[in-house]
Amino acid sequence: MAQNEQVMSTEDLLQAQIELYHHCLAFIKSMALRAATDLRIPDAIHCNGGAATLSDLAAHVGLHPTKLSHLRRLMRVLTLSGIFTVVHGRDGEATYTLTRVSRLLLSDGVERTHGLSQMVRVFVNPVAVASQFSIHEWLTVEQAAAMSLFEVAHGCTRWEMIANDSKDGGVFNAGMVEDSSVAMDIILRKSSNVFRGINSLVDVGGGYGAVAAAVVRAFPDIKCTVLDLPHIVANAPSNNNIQFVGGDLFEFIPAADVVLLKFILHCWQHDDCVKIMRRCKEAISARDAGGKVILIEVVVGIGSNETVPKEMQLLFDVFMMYTDGIEREEHEWKKIFLEAGFSDYKIIPVLGVRSIIEVYP
Numbered sequence: 001m002a003q004n005e006q007v008m009s010t011e012d013l014l015q016a017q018i019e020l021y022h023h024c025l026a027f028i029k030s031m032a033l034r035a036a037t038d039l040r041i042p043d044a045i046h047c048n049g050g051a052a053t054l055s056d057l058a059a060h061v062g063l064h065p066t067k068l069s070h071l072r073r074l075m076r077v078l079t080l081s082g083i084f085t086v087v088h089g090r091d092g093e094a095t096y097t098l099t100r101v102s103r104l105l106l107s108d109g110v111e112r113t114h115g116l117s118q119m120v121r122v123f124v125n126p127v128a129v130a131s132q133f134s135i136h137e138w139l140t141v142e143q144a145a146a147m148s149l150f151e152v153a154h155g156c157t158r159w160e161m162i163a164n165d166s167k168d169g170g171v172f173n174a175g176m177v178e179d180s181s182v183a184m185d186i187i188l189r190k191s192s193n194v195f196r197g198i199n200s201l202v203d204v205g206g207g208y209g210a211v212a213a214a215v216v217r218a219f220p221d222i223k224c225t226v227l228d229l230p231h232i233v234a235n236a237p238s239n240n241n242i243q244f245v246g247g248d249l250f251e252f253i254p255a256a257d258v259v260l261l262k263f264i265l266h267c268w269q270h271d272d273c274v275k276i277m278r279r280c281k282e283a284i285s286a287r288d289a290g291g292k293v294i295l296i297e298v299v300v301g302i303g304s305n306e307t308v309p310k311e312m313q314l315l316f317d318v319f320m321m322y323t324d325g326i327e328r329e330e331h332e333w334k335k336i337f338l339e340a341g342f343s344d345y346k347i348i349p350v351l352g353v354r355s356i357i358e359v360y361p
């Protein structure tokens, strides 16, 4: 033992070991959530009248007869995480019910208002998780300096894999549609003023058009365009009220009063964000004609003060390393806006973890 090293008390040593192992095993909660999503346990509970015993679940999910006790162990972690609730009858039998979290995991076709099960698969995804194993190499190896974490792990960018692997791309794009539908529902309930008085809007990197669809449903007079990569636009569901344009956001953004970018700039480093924002500035109307850029992004440190959202912003930031992206603090956003030639901005913390940022020319 080094001379200066202090001997830990027995209690400290014990607690330190417990805390360390607890951190090491945190990923099990994510994996259990993914398993419950793939097994469609929320649907099983819902279809069983909103409450289900272990045998009910086993019947619904097609469990192998030897695996009943294994399902019980999985459910124990999932109730600990607040994904399900459990009550034990007099005979000790467990009955599981949905929580507000697992209600978001009901499938399409099962009575529900919102679904986020594909988003679980976007986050808890073998290629996303595998990327995180390369952080050490990405941070230290010379050849990795100009690459994203994803490229170090997989030899291609996130966008290239989405383009070339239709299953992976399908899950990603479906997940973004789900996220956008939930986010837009909240934004339109809490802050629909952001869209008032606009004649035309381009959603840049708008994927399959879920944000634009929500905007035109609420404001049918707004002429909405979605710009995304050509292979994404080619597979977008048709919508007579939205014009889809295939292209590269670094090259050209169609003209409109307002440009909206949801979850785009957090995928890119500072200099690329300045380039994108300059393109946006060329595309929008003058400020006195209602011109602005609407960003839907995390502003680290702004939003709900509760532990879960605050922690989520920081976890999200490290997650975004995989595309060489970043979740920014206000001063980092401001630097981008000023360098791109914008004069002013307003942050509206509307989504707990994420904000609307209006940026004015």
Ligand SMILES: C[S@@+](CC[C@H](N)C(=O)[O-])C[C@H]1O[C@@H](n2cnc3c(N)ncnc32)[C@H](O)[C@@H]1O
Pocket (backbone or CB within 6 Å): 159, 176, 177, 179, 180, 204, 205, 206, 207, 208, 227, 228, 229, 232, 247, 248, 249, 250, 261, 262, 263, 264, 267
């Ligand atoms: C994180 S997703 C966000 C999608 C959508 N805005 C949302 O929040 O649901 C990023 C989007 O940017 C698109 N994208 C990436 N590079 C692009 C480029 N160079 N030009 C246009 N779109 C691009 C992707 O295809 C993808 O749809």
